[in-house]
Amino acid sequence: MIPIDGLAVLTAAEMRSAEQAAMIGDVTEASLMDRAGAAIAQAVARLAAGREVLVLCGPGNNGGDGYIAAAELKRRGLAVRVAASEAPRSDDARRVAAFWPDAVESLERAEPAPVLVDAIFGTGLSRSPSAVVEHALARLTDAAWLRIAVDLPTGIATDTGKVLGKTPRFDVTLALGAVKPSHVLQPAASLMGQVRLLDIGVPTKSSARILARPILPQPDATSHKYNRGMVAIVAGSMSGASELAALATLRAGAGYVLHLASGDVSASAAPHAIVRRNYTADALNEDRIGAVVIGPGLGRNDDASDRLEAALASGRPLVIDGDALRLVAVETLAAHDGRKILTPHGGEFTHLFGEVTDDKLSATRRAAQQSGGVVVHKGADTVIAAPDGRAILCPEASPWLSTAGTGDVLAGAIGAMLAAGLEPLAAAEAGVWLHAQAARACGKAFIADDLADALSAVRG
Ligand SMILES: NC(=O)C1=CN([C@@H]2O[C@H](COP(=O)(O)OP(=O)(O)OC[C@H]3O[C@@H](n4cnc5c(N)ncnc54)[C@H](OP(=O)(O)O)[C@@H]3O)[C@@H](O)[C@H]2O)[C@H](O)CC1
Numbered sequence: 401m402i403p404i405d406g407l408a409v410l411t412a413a414e415m416r417s418a419e420q421a422a423m424i425g426d427v428t429e430a431s432l433m434d435r436a437g438a439a440i441a442q443a444v445a446r447l448a449a450g451r452e453v454l455v456l457c458g459p460g461n462n463g464g465d466g467y468i469a470a471a472e473l474k475r476r477g478l479a480v481r482v483a484a485s486e487a488p489r490s491d492d493a494r495r496v497a498a499f500w501p502d503a504v505e506s507l508e509r510a511e512p513a514p515v516l517v518d519a520i521f522g523t524g525l526s527r528s529p530s531a532v533v534e535h536a537l538a539r540l541t542d543a544a545w546l547r548i549a550v551d552l553p554t555g556i557a558t559d560t561g562k563v564l565g566k567t568p569r570f571d572v573t574l575a576l577g578a579v580k581p582s583h584v585l586q587p588a589a590s591l592m593g594q595v596r597l598l599d600i601g602v603p604t605k606s607s608a609r610i611l612a613r614p615i616l617p618q619p620d621a622t623s624h625k626y627n628r629g630m631v632a633i634v635a636g637s638m639s640g641a642s643e644l645a646a647l648a649t650l651r652a653g654a655g656y657v658l659h660l661a662s663g664d665v666s667a668s669a670a671p672h673a674i675v676r677r678n679y680t681a682d683a684l685n686e687d688r689i690g691a692v693v694i695g696p697g698l699g700r701n702d703d704a705s706d707r708l709e710a711a712l713a714s715g716r717p718l719v720i721d722g723d724a725l726r727l728v729a730v731e732t733l734a735a736h737d738g739r740k741i742l743t744p745h746g747g748e749f750t751h752l753f754g755e756v757t758d759d760k761l762s763a764t765r766r767a768a769q770q771s772g773g774v775v776v777h778k779g780a781d782t783v784i785a786a787p788d789g790r791a792i793l794c795p796e797a798s799p800w801l802s803t804a805g806t807g808d809v810l811a812g813a814i815g816a817m818l819a820a821g822l823e824p825l826a827a828a829e830a831g832v833w834l835h836a837q838a839a840r841a842c843g844k845a846f847i848a849d850d851l852a853d854a855l856s857a858v859r860g
């Protein structure tokens with residue numbers, strides 16, 4: 401059972417191609433299923449810790465995995481029963497169903513067991529499961545002490561994060577061969593519990609992967625405040641949001657943060673480490689600025705539009721967030737040839753790029769390609785995509801991030817990484833990773849100020 405950080409993410413079709421490519425020499429579909437079944441049995445045996453196991457098998461190869469695992473668990477001496485929704489239909493499932501030496505119970509009438517293993521449908525699900533299957537699955541998972549899904553819980557579309565029927569909640573999902581988009585995309589991911597990979601020896605390659613611990617820029621003996629990363633935060637009508645972004649930028653490791661606002665630019669405001677100056681378009685032309693963050697608290701008036709225009713014209717690497725995403729047009733972004741990272745939440749994404757009609761991974765990749773920037777499409781399932789198609793899927797860090805100001809903190813953290821010299825995709829990943837770690841460190845009911853402060857401790 402391998403933690404999924406940094407692993408390749410494959411769609412159902414990509415997984416099928418990877419399986420085909422792996423079938424050379426004595427590796428066949430049947431031997432892959434045998435490996436999958438053995439790996440599942442080993443994982444379930446560890447998790448069940450001697451408790452009785454009920455394996456639910458469907459008609460395809462997901463069910464096939466279930467039959468082999470059940471036979472192996474029985475061979476290991478565990479109390480195991482098998483219930484099926486229907487007879488096996490695929491050749492491989494028929495072959496391995498014969499390994500199960502006992503009677504197969506009917507799914508509708510099966511009695512519950514403390515450990516429930518769902519091998520009804522996996523990546524081959526093409527429509528909602530029948531009401532009979534859904535009802536039995538709900539009844540048996542409700543009564544179980546531990547719920548384990550094989551590859552994917554029954555009822556989940558592999559590539560989109562969509563839940564096609566009424567899928568119950570699982571405690572553990574054992575991804576076979578590779579992580580699939582729905583292991584991270586919502587709402588599916590929220591039903592899976594802990595997701596772990598079972599390696600079945602299929603080499604996987606993909607331009608999409610799971611968020612991983614980044615290599616963060618570190619200061620050394622040659623460092624000074626400017627080469628550590630100088631970040632300009634362009635403020636607007638709500639300076640609380642831009643102040644939060646500025647604080648996060650410093651806490652994420654920037655050497656110098658310039659907060660550019662209008663009106664009362666009080667030098668005595670805390671934290672004193674933020675350098676506060678009056679906004680002028682000229683201030684953005686300072687050569688040492690490594691990144692400009694624009695959007696948190698910017699407002700949407702004429703002043704805000706002028707500042708956005710100046711930021712785009714400055715030639716500095718940009719983090720474009722919040723209100724700036726409401727003011728800018730995709731065509732303007734496409735015509736701008738500098739480095740840029742856009743950080744829309746769902747509403748801002750729809751405003752800029754239109755409704756997501758297929759899935760978040762595909763839509764974010766398209767948005768990155770259209771805008772020419774790295775897009776950080778935020779949410780419980782943040783997806784980061786680069787114009788060249790590389791993508792990073794981020795499992796939910798903490799539901800407590802759903803509070804005002806956390807987006808400003810993220811924009812600041814990403815700005816710090818960009819100014820430190822990371823390329824935009826790496827800067828976005830590092831910022832999202834730091835933000836997630838800080839959220840975990842903060843526990844529950846934290847506020848965005850706590851989150852910004854926590855960045856220092858998790859910076860590593
Ligand atoms: N990752 C790997 O390398 C390996 C994965 N394995 C396992 O194989 C499954 C995928 O197997 P597959 O047979 O393609 O798919 P499923 O078992 O999920 O189900 C397909 C069958 O179910 C039918 N179907 C689909 N949706 C429904 C529905 N709503 N109701 C009833 N029946 C449905 C489908 O037939 P249709 O033509 O009617 O669509 C199929 O008969 C993967 O998840 C892994 O568990 C292998 O072990 C090898 C290695």
Ligand SMILES: [K+]
Pocket residue numbers: 462518519520521522549550551552553554
């Ligand atoms: K399943």
